[in-house]
Amino acid sequence: xxxxxxxxxxxxxxxxxxxxxxxxxxxxxxxxxxxxxxxxxxxxxxxxxxxxxxxxxxxxxxxxxxxxxxxxxxxxxxxxxxxxxxxxxxxxxxxxxxxxxxxxxxxxxxxxxxxxxxxxxxxxxxxxxxxxxxxxxxxxxxxxxxxxxxxxxxxxxxxxxxxxxxxxxxxxxxxxxxxxxxxxxxxxxxxxxxxxxxxxxxxxxxxxxxxxxxxxxxxxxxxxxxxxxxxxxxxxxxxxxxxxxxxxxxxxxxxxxx
Amino acid sequence: xxxxxxxxxxxxxxxxxxxxxxxxxxxxxxxxxxxxxxxxxxxxxxxxxxxxxxxxxxxxxxxxxxxxxxxxxxxxxxxxxxxxxxxxxxxxxxxxxxxxxxxxxxxxxxxxxxxxxxxxxxxxxxxxxxxxxxxxxxxxxxxxxxxxxxxxxxxxxxxxxxxxxxxxxxxxxxxxxxxxxxxxxxxxxxxxxxxxxxxxxxxxxxxxxxxxxxxxxxxxxxxxxxxxxxxxxxxxxxxxxxxxxxxxxxxxxxxxxxxxxxxxxxxxxxxxxxxxxxxxxxxxxxxxxxxxxxxxxxxxxxxxxxxxxxxxxxxxxxxxxxxxxxxxxxxxxxxxxxxxxxxxxxxxxxxxxxxxxxx
Amino acid sequence: xxxxxxxxxxxxxxxxxxxxxxxxxxxxxxxxxxxxxxxxxxxxxxxxxxxxxxxxxxxxxxxxxxxxxxxxxxxxxxxxxxxxxxxxxxxxxxxxxxxxxxxxxxxxxxxxxxxxxxxxxxxxxxxxxxxxxxxxxxxxxxxxxxxxxxxxxxxxxxxxxxxxxxxxxxxxxxxxxxxxxxxxxxxxxxxxxxxxxxxxxxxxxxxxxxxxxxxxxxxxxxxxxxxxxxxxxxxxxxxxxxxxxxxxxxxxxxxxxxxxxxxxxxxxxxxxxxxxxxxxxxxxxxxxxxxxxxxxxxxxx
Numbered sequence: 001x002x003x004x005x006x007x008x009x010x011x012x013x014x015x016x017x018x019x020x021x022x023x024x025x026x027x028x029x030x031x032x033x034x035x036x037x038x039x040x041x042x043x044x045x046x047x048x049x050x051x052x053x054x055x056x057x058x059x060x061x062x063x064x065x066x067x068x069x070x071x072x073x074x075x076x077x078x079x080x081x082x083x084x085x086x087x088x089x090x091x092x093x094x095x096x097x098x099x100x101x102x103x104x105x106x107x108x109x110x111x112x113x114x115x116x117x118x119x120x121x122x123x124x125x126x127x128x129x130x131x132x133x134x135x136x137x138x139x140x141x142x143x144x145x146x147x148x149x150x151x152x153x154x155x156x157x158x159x160x161x162x163x164x165x166x167x168x169x170x171x172x173x174x175x176x177x178x179x180x181x182x183x184x185x186x187x188x189x190x191x192x193x194x195x196x197x198x199x200x201x202x203x204x205x206x207x208x209x210x211x212x213x214x215x216x217x218x219x220x221x222x223x224x225x226x227x228x229x230x231x232x233x234x235x236x237x238x239x240x241x242x243x244x245x246x247x248x249x250x251x252x253x254x255x256x257x258x
Numbered sequence: 259x260x261x262x263x264x265x266x267x268x269x270x271x272x273x274x275x276x277x278x279x280x281x282x283x284x285x286x287x288x289x290x291x292x293x294x295x296x297x298x299x300x301x302x303x304x305x306x307x308x309x310x311x312x313x314x315x316x317x318x319x320x321x322x323x324x325x326x327x328x329x330x331x332x333x334x335x336x337x338x339x340x341x342x343x344x345x346x347x348x349x350x351x352x353x354x355x356x357x358x359x360x361x362x363x364x365x366x367x368x369x370x371x372x373x374x375x376x377x378x379x380x381x382x383x384x385x386x387x388x389x390x391x392x393x394x395x396x397x398x399x400x401x402x403x404x405x406x407x408x409x410x411x412x413x414x415x416x417x418x419x420x421x422x423x424x425x426x427x428x429x430x431x432x433x434x435x436x437x438x439x440x441x442x443x444x445x446x447x448x449x450x451x452x453x454x455x456x457x458x459x460x461x462x463x464x465x466x467x468x469x470x471x472x473x474x475x476x477x478x479x480x481x482x483x484x485x486x487x488x489x490x491x492x493x494x495x496x497x498x499x500x501x502x503x504x505x506x507x508x509x510x511x512x513x514x515x516x517x518x519x520x521x522x523x524x525x526x527x528x529x530x531x532x533x534x535x536x537x538x539x540x541x542x543x544x545x546x547x548x549x550x551x552x553x554x555x556x557x558x559x560x561x562x563x564x565x566x567x568x569x570x571x572x573x574x575x576x577x578x579x580x581x582x583x584x585x586x587x588x589x590x591x592x593x594x595x596x597x598x599x600x601x602x603x604x605x606x607x608x609x610x611x612x613x614x615x616x617x
Numbered sequence: 618x619x620x621x622x623x624x625x626x627x628x629x630x631x632x633x634x635x636x637x638x639x640x641x642x643x644x645x646x647x648x649x650x651x652x653x654x655x656x657x658x659x660x661x662x663x664x665x666x667x668x669x670x671x672x673x674x675x676x677x678x679x680x681x682x683x684x685x686x687x688x689x690x691x692x693x694x695x696x697x698x699x700x701x702x703x704x705x706x707x708x709x710x711x712x713x714x715x716x717x718x719x720x721x722x723x724x725x726x727x728x729x730x731x732x733x734x735x736x737x738x739x740x741x742x743x744x745x746x747x748x749x750x751x752x753x754x755x756x757x758x759x760x761x762x763x764x765x766x767x768x769x770x771x772x773x774x775x776x777x778x779x780x781x782x783x784x785x786x787x788x789x790x791x792x793x794x795x796x797x798x799x800x801x802x803x804x805x806x807x808x809x810x811x812x813x814x815x816x817x818x819x820x821x822x823x824x825x826x827x828x829x830x831x832x833x834x835x836x837x838x839x840x841x842x843x844x845x846x847x848x849x850x851x852x853x854x855x856x857x858x859x860x861x862x863x864x865x866x867x868x869x870x871x872x873x874x875x876x877x878x879x880x881x882x883x884x885x886x887x888x889x890x891x892x893x894x895x896x897x898x899x900x901x902x903x904x905x906x907x908x909x910x911x912x913x914x915x916x917x918x
Contacts, residue, residue, distance in 0.1 A: 078475035092466035098602040103463045107475025116455035148601040377650040385895040577733035583726030
């Protein structure tokens with residue numbers, strides 16, 4: 001197995017007595033695409049919130065590139081190299097598309113108010129670099145033509161792409177995608193899958209929460225299944241498809257329906 | 259202005275030049291027609307523009323409803339007055355000192371309200387402005403209480419600066435007007451530069467979605483405190499200038515209502531929009547004052563129906579502002595002049611992105 | 618002296634508690650600080666004065682002071698209740714899905730409007746509150762005493778609070794209010810008319826604020842267009858102290874704040890009595906924003 005980029009150990013958090021996440025241990029290797037699946041309310045987004053410092057775990061450990069992640073603020077964790085998107089789009093609606101991406105790059109920039117007022121040479125260079133980054137990532141997700149539009153004027157699918165571009169501009173080694181194809185038609189989903197593979201090929205690992213089984217089975221090298229906050233299975237797509245507990249907890253319902 | 263589309267850019271440049279020219283020529287014109295009171299009013303408007311620009315950083319850029327901005331204006335004014343009276347410190351030193359004093363108070367309030375949601379910050383700042391007002395009223399030994407602080411001795415302490423053989427002497431309404439105008443231009447220059455940089459982008463991102471901004475790597479704690487400090491710095495500077503200009507301050511100049519007036523200017527003009535804030539201040543302070551002057555002249559200064567019409571109008575001023583706040587927020591939330599976002603060049607990138615941020 | 622300050626504090630506290638209930642009820646349902654509530658309180662005091670004047674003109678209830686007060690109170694509560702519903706309809710409802718800053722600004726707009734409206738239309742001077750209840754002072758042993766006004770204020774407040782408690786706990790509409798406050802989306806799905814519940818909440822909150830206005834007017838003997846500002850903030854402090862959104866908390870918070878203020882005014886300095894409230898407000902918000910027994914209000918996801 002490759003080097004472990006991210007590792008969690010017995011990750012646990014409770015909300016008012018509800019065991020939202022209980023003793024979850026898993027890892028993500030470099031340049032790996034891993035899917036996190038499970039029925040609604042299984043604790044998937046909570047895991048993302050723990051990984052990005054929105055919540056602090058009750059117990060357990062998170063290591064990223066060998067460093068502990070707990071008790072750090074979200075912006076520090078982003079700087080360490082974990083970026084994410086949101087299940088419900090959380091763009092900066094009244095900023096332009098390019099600005100959204102440039103905010104993502106902010107954490108790679110140095111210099112405070114004084115240099116911004118004085119417009120020093122290094123400051124100008126960094127601002128130019130931010131703009132360049134925005135162009136790069138927008139062209140990567142296919143939004144170049146819309147750079148100067150306000151984010152709220154984008155179509156739904158475009159907003160999802162913009163979230164990915166914004167997250168990538170933070171320069172992550174690990175990208176967390178929370179239902180990237182939710183609400184998309186098969187063709188759109190297909191292009192998002194292409195995008196995710198592209199991100200992997202650029203050298204980042206991807207951990208995604210996804211409900212669309214075609215997407216999950218199509219791109220992930222490994223699948224982790226949560227149910228009621230606990231990890232009930234982990235393995236390659238073919239293994240998961242055959243796993244009794246998973247079928248019972250999750251796929252079973254779907255199979256019964258079809 | 260690099261970001262604006264070419265056609266618009268010309269228009270904006272022409273408008274900006276025209277506005278500056280008008281602002282520069284205004285006192286000369288008023289002097290010719292002997293409208294001395296209006297020169298004073300013009301200076302006041304300029305002070306309010308400076309205040310509104312500062313508050314706009316907090317409300318317009320960062321989206322934090324600060325209802326206590328007048329407190330920081332007061333802190334600047336009293337700092338300047340007390341230091342000038344007791345220690346005879348020069349105006350030119352007091353200018354930054356007052357600004358920093360207000361900014362320090364601003365940063366402190368920023369820190370205490372960090373964890374609070376927007377409406378609670380509004381209440382805390384409202385409480386703060388009341389505490390400051392009550393403090394100024396009751397700390398008689400220091401502030402002379404409600405009677406106010408008279409007397410920066412105008413004859414001794416006329417701020418004077420000699421530059422390249424020409425001396426700038428602040429001893430009348432016209433010279434103060436020009437000086438405040440200069441400060442306003444400097445403030446606009448600084449704020450536009452900040453706004454169109456990573457600092458400004460972080461502020462606006464916080465306004466749009468604070469927790470998303472944090473997760474996208476913006477140090478929201480630091481940026482919010484910076485926004486508070488930057489915004490309140492201008493209030494301190496304005497307070498210092500006002501004290502030296504008028505020479506008399508009382509706690510009643512720095513109340514909650516004063517803060518509300520500034521909020522109205524920003525909401526009316528357009529939150530986050532520099533041109534909007536200028537217009538807002540011009541309308542809110544200018545119209546009632548100009549109206550008073552005009553009506554008084556028509557009625558020959560005597561008691562006439564015009565005068566009582568005006569008296570009713572000035573009474574109704576706040577009532578109208580209240581309605582404006584509701585109507586604008588419901589029907590035109592972006593204000594009269596909505597803010598424009600800076601644009602990037604249209605070119606396509608040739609290079610492939612690299613996932614590690616590169617720096 | 619201590620006992621006397623406690624009695625004064627209890628009186629003040631019951632007025633604060635009544636106002637605080639308005640903040641807390643609305644917050645519980647809309648997660649919104651009703652900035653215009655302090656003006657509703659002020660309007661309540663004026664409605665009280667007006668109805669007493671009308672009763673006098675019409676020669677009804679004259680010579681029956683308790684009946685007079687009860688009817689003035691009821692009239693004022695109905696008027697402020699309706700006013701509260703109108704304010705919600707005009708200033709908050711259009712902004713339900715707007716950014717968070719928007720309803721706050723329009724609420725401040727309403728507040729400024731009401732104050733200045735009363736200043737222009739009625740008078741910028743304070744108005745005497747008509748005498749109703751004959752003033753008796755009852756000795757309570759030692760130097761402490763309680764006046765008939767204080768008794769009425771405390772009794773009326775406690776009765777109104779008890780009525781509210783029973784309403785919320787045992788009626789169908791009360792249950793709908795509780796459900797909406799727990800989770801508006803689900804309540805809607807369960808067939809609760811959420812808009813109706815919101816209007817009702819504003820009506821009740823404003824009516825209680827109006828009652829507090831009348832009691833306050835009786836206590837101090839005068840009303841003025843800007844009388845709402847300070848008690849409004851203090852009552853808000855009380856609501857935060859008890860944990861905003863929590864009905865029981867608002868009552869307790871009101872009494873606690875009233876007593877603290879009276880003790881502060883009696884033992885420290887009455888010039889700073891308003892400062893105490895603001896300092897308590899800021900301290901509580903900064904160090905214990907969830908209040909003494911309330912829910913969290915911090916800004917995290």
